[in-house]
Amino acid sequence: MPGGNRPRGDDMAGTDDRSAEARAAYDRYVAERGRVERGERTWGSLAEEFFTDDVVFIDPAWGRSEGREAVARFMDESMQGLEDWTFPEEWTMVDGDRVVSFWWNRLPGTDANGRPYQAPGVSIMRYAGDGRFDHELDILNMAEVMEILTDSGWQPQGAMNLPPKEPIRHTDPPAR
Numbered sequence: 001m002p003g004g005n006r007p008r009g010d011d012m013a014g015t016d017d018r019s020a021e022a023r024a025a026y027d028r029y030v031a032e033r034g035r036v037e038r039g040e041r042t043w044g045s046l047a048e049e050f051f052t053d054d055v056v057f058i059d060p061a062w063g064r065s066e067g068r069e070a071v072a073r074f075m076d077e078s079m080q081g082l083e084d085w086t087f088p089e090e091w092t093m094v095d096g097d098r099v100v101s102f103w104w105n106r107l108p109g110t111d112a113n114g115r116p117y118q119a120p121g122v123s124i125m126r127y128a129g130d131g132r133f134d135h136e137l138d139i140l141n142m143a144e145v146m147e148i149l150t151d152s153g154w155q156p157q158g159a160m161n162l163p164p165k166e167p168i169r170h171t172d173p174p175a176r
Helices: 009-037 043-050 068-079 142-152
Strands: 051-059 063-066 089-095 098-110 116-129 132-140
Touching: 009 043, 009 089, 009 098, 009 116, 009 132, 043 051, 043 068, 051 068, 063 068, 098 142, 116 142, 132 142
Parallel strands: 051 132
Antiparallel strands: 051 063, 089 098, 098 116, 116 132
């Protein structure tokens, strides 16, 4: 329900504090994601550190993963073979518990005009407190991703896993 969890009146003062807390947790998450990109930690370890036990994560190709262990497994499996991709942030907005981020799926190399091979992505996350998130919905245009894969001639660095044939994609967050 749009706006259903928004504070009203005097409760708005608490929103600024919650926004700052959510932003700080997200900034730590992005910094640690950079360590993953550099090969200093695993994707699954991000789930262990930054998501709640009952987290729900929805990926456009892989679908819905429920629970921290399932999300850690999904992150490790879905990112295998993509070790040379990066995911730079373009912008992030925070409103209370809601974090919305625009980022890039960036492949190595550039096109004939010197632009990186990249496709935009958006993450919508819900902050649960204590430095953890309980919901992430990633949105991207898979047709565009396929186009840049073709245009770039990119090939995986090693073994690569394919998403499930019939993923579950409903976006309901865990109940609070």
